[in-house]
Amino acid sequence: MASSVAHFMVSLGANGRVVSHGSISEVIEQDDKLAAEVAKDQEIVDRESETAEADAPIKTEVTADGKLVVAEEILVGTVSWPAFKLYLVSLGGNYPLLFSIIFVSLIGLTDLTDAIQTWFLGYWASQYETQPTSEVKVPFYLSVYALLLVSGCAAYSTGYILYIYGSMRASRKIHRRLIQAVLGTTLRWLDTTPTSRVLTRCTQDIQAIDQELPQCIGFMVELTVTILIRLGAIVVMTPAFLLPGIIVGVVGGFVGRTYMKAQLSVKREMSNAKAPVLGHFGAAITGLTSIRAYGAQDAFKRESLTRIDRYTKCARMFYNLTRWLSIRLDVISALFTSSLAAYLVYGNSTLTASDIGFSLSMAVIFSSLILWWVRVLNDLEVSGNSLERIDEYINIEQEPKSTESGQPPAYWPSSGDLRVEKLSARYSSDGPRVLHDLSFHIASGERVGIVGRTGSGKSSLTLSLLRCIFTEGNVYYDGIPTSSINLEILRSNITIIPQMVPELLTGTLRQNLDPFDQHDDATLNNALRSAGLFEMHNDDDDGRLTLESDISSGGGNLSVGQRQILALARAMVRGSKLLILDEATSAIDYKTDTLIQSSLRNELKDVTQIIVAHRLQTIMDADKIMVLDAGKLMEFGSPADLLKNDKGMFRALVDDSGDKDALYEMATGKL
Numbered sequence: 001m002a003s004s005v006a007h008f009m010v011s012l013g014a015n016g017r018v019v020s021h022g023s024i025s026e027v028i029e030q031d032d033k034l035a036a037e038v039a040k041d042q043e044i045v046d047r048e049s050e051t052a053e054a055d056a057p058i059k060t061e062v063t064a065d066g067k068l069v070v071a072e073e074i075l076v077g078t079v080s081w082p083a084f085k086l087y088l089v090s091l092g093g094n095y096p097l098l099f100s101i102i103f104v105s106l107i108g109l110t111d112l113t114d115a116i117q118t119w120f121l122g123y124w125a126s127q128y129e130t131q132p133t134s135e136v137k138v139p140f141y142l143s144v145y146a147l148l149l150v151s152g153c154a155a156y157s158t159g160y161i162l163y164i165y166g167s168m169r170a171s172r173k174i175h176r177r178l179i180q181a182v183l184g185t186t187l188r189w190l191d192t193t194p195t196s197r198v199l200t201r202c203t204q205d206i207q208a209i210d211q212e213l214p215q216c217i218g219f220m221v222e223l224t225v226t227i228l229i230r231l232g233a234i235v236v237m238t239p240a241f242l243l244p245g246i247i248v249g250v251v252g253g254f255v256g257r258t259y260m261k262a263q264l265s266v267k268r269e270m271s272n273a274k275a276p277v278l279g280h281f282g283a284a285i286t287g288l289t290s291i292r293a294y295g296a297q298d299a300f301k302r303e304s305l306t307r308i309d310r311y312t313k314c315a316r317m318f319y320n321l322t323r324w325l326s327i328r329l330d331v332i333s334a335l336f337t338s339s340l341a342a343y344l345v346y347g348n349s350t351l352t353a354s355d356i357g358f359s360l361s362m363a364v365i366f367s368s369l370i371l372w373w374v375r376v377l378n379d380l381e382v383s384g385n386s387l388e389r390i391d392e393y394i395n396i397e398q399e400p401k402s403t404e405s406g407q408p409p410a411y412w413p414s415s416g417d418l419r420v421e422k423l424s425a426r427y428s429s430d431g432p433r434v435l436h437d438l439s440f441h442i443a444s445g446e447r448v449g450i451v452g453r454t455g456s457g458k459s460s461l462t463l464s465l466l467r468c469i470f471t472e473g474n475v476y477y478d479g480i481p482t483s484s485i486n487l488e489i490l491r492s493n494i495t496i497i498p499q500m501v502p503e504l505l506t507g508t509l510r511q512n513l514d515p516f517d518q519h520d521d522a523t524l525n526n527a528l529r530s531a532g533l534f535e536m537h538n539d540d541d542d543g544r545l546t547l548e549s550d551i552s553s554g555g556g557n558l559s560v561g562q563r564q565i566l567a568l569a570r571a572m573v574r575g576s577k578l579l580i581l582d583e584a585t586s587a588i589d590y591k592t593d594t595l596i597q598s599s600l601r602n603e604l605k606d607v608t609q610i611i612v613a614h615r616l617q618t619i620m621d622a623d624k625i626m627v628l629d630a631g632k633l634m635e636f637g638s639p640a641d642l643l644k645n646d647k648g649m650f651r652a653l654v655d656d657s658g659d660k661d662a663l664y665e666m667a668t669g670k671l
């Protein structure tokens with residue numbers, strides 16, 4: 001594979017030592033083992049390229065069906081009532097209405113006592129104008145003032161403590177529902193939704209629900225109540241200012257709406273412009289070595305600056321819009337306050353000096369709060385969009401939930417007997433069928449190899465056994481139809497090693513093999529041995545893997561082959577009656593693969609094994625072989641029987657293989 005680009009080659013042994021080095025032909029000459037592997041590799045590459053060419057029309061057809069359509073992301077401007085209701089209901093627990101009334105009343109009480117305090121100070125001061133100083137009952141006024149302060153504080157803290165508890169409950173509840181919805185969704189939804197989008201919902205959007213949204217709602221309630229109480233106080237003192245007050249509110253609201261509409265598209269543009277800046281930066285960091293190697297630093301810098309410029313333009317516009325809003329609202333509030341002041345000072349008002357002072361103080365606060373109100377409303381809409389998006393995810397399609405009747409008898413499954421009748425499958429309810437009326441029977445403990453061209457439906461068959469995709473027909477596992485069993489029970493009784501690179505978790509090898517600490521060391525070590533891990537290195541190797549070896553996130557510190565071996569060991573430890581291996585040993589060398597297959601054969605005798613393999617050697621000694629083509633079952637029988645059929649597909653596959661003779665020997669050796 002490397003021969004077209006490499007001039008120099010280094011061959012490494014299992015212990016990481018250099019076995020031979022030099023030009024490609026020299027190394028191959030020196031190392032017989034490598035020479036044999038190169039020859040085999042070449043055959044596989046040749047065969048695969050032939051298969052790929054033959055498969056090309058199928059692939060195009062598949063793409064033309066457009067089965068995998070990534071769902072479009074919804075960007076909403078205003079928060080819809082259902083989404084808002086979700087939050088309010090979670091906030092108030094079992095009594096959302098009562099909760100809202102109590103919270104708003106307590107905040108109202110706080111504001112009322114605050115307004116009365118200001119008025120009371122004026123009233124107290126006015127006593128000195130009508131009575132001699134010595135007759136003013138200072139302890140009385142001081143006590144009333146202190147009482148007002150204390151009751152204001154008490155109402156505010158009670159209201160907020162209640163609210164904080166409510167918002168924590170809402171966060172927890174919404175988070176739990178989101179995670180449950182994502183974990184319980186269909187494979188189809190996961191297929192069509194990019195992981196990054198799910199991550200954003202579970203991190204950025206949840207963060208908005210944890211922090212910004214409750215803050216905004218709390219502020220909004222507080223500001224609205226404060227504004228109404230201040231306006232009410234002005235109107236009580238100067239009823240003529242009811243109309244101007246309402247006009248200020250309406251004009252302020254109108255300016256605020258205009259601002260919000262304009263800034264929404266600017267903000268959207270800003271976030272569109274931000275992603276490319278971060279994306280480009282991330283790509284530059286990842287590809288730093290290549291950038292330096294090709295001397296492309298300047299080009300990258302230029303591109304980065306162009307993207308930053310685009311972002312800055314939007315950010316500047318956003319800043320200007322904020323200025324636009326502040327100037328208008330400041331002018332409106334200044335007009336309101338100054339006209340009220342002019343009326344109170346020069347009009348024929350009968351108010352006392354302290355009442356005039358009180359009214360003016362209320363007017364200043366009232367008009368300054370309008371700007372805040374608009375800003376908080378805007379923030380509420382932004383964080384409300386997160387709520388909207390989470391609400392959308394909470395309502396995504398779900399797999400069937402567990403029911404009482406889906407509980408199988410305690411003895412189930414006592415065997416790995418699998419009977420499939422007229423099984424058809426599709427990836428979406430309206431998508432094309434990928435499996436067509438498959439019927440077969442696999443007796444308990446049998447090893448069945450599945451072969452077929454790329455796209456023939458091998459992986460789809462394994463997925464339909466686990467009910468991961470839409471199926472029709474019947475599958476009986478140990479005599480019970482899988483469609484009648486709760487999904488979690490069905491899946492916990494079938495072990496599958498899927499086609500992709502196995503995922504491992506950060507922790508020790510032991511935690512990966514036995515996450516619930518249910519097995520002893522002997523069982524775990526046996527599984528590792530059977531899976532072929534100890535075959536890969538000598539006992540005295542420094543880097544030898546043991547149960548205590550650390551595994552980094554995703555198994556990043558292990559080779560793909562080692563990860564596959566661990567996945568196999570994990571499957572052995574689980575002890576299911578049905579084991580499905582979907583190209584589980586594709587990254588493992590021939591020798592280790594042979595060893596794994598023999599231990600699968602010898603140690604898992606009573607386990608039904610379904611093996612999808614890309615090497616015919618892996619499944620040549622299976623009890624039965626299933627040949628699939630375009631989702632149809634073409635052949636099913638023992639390898640020896642299938643080889644007898646001159647026109648058979650399996651026979652053709654074996655005859656095309658470079659190892660034809662060895663394969664025949666393996667198949668007939670079983671006879």
Ligand SMILES: Nc1ncnc2c1ncn2[C@@H]1O[C@H](COP(=O)(O)OP(=O)(O)OP(=O)(O)O)[C@@H](O)[C@H]1O
Pocket residue numbers: 062067068191427434452453454455456457458459460461499
């Ligand atoms: N996630 C998916 N969504 C929609 N269609 C799919 C999906 N995965 C596979 N298919 C389609 O199902 C059919 C069977 O694919 P499948 O992956 O089962 O084949 P396979 O035999 O396992 O191929 P390979 O050997 O390459 O793994 C193909 O037509 C393929 O396009």
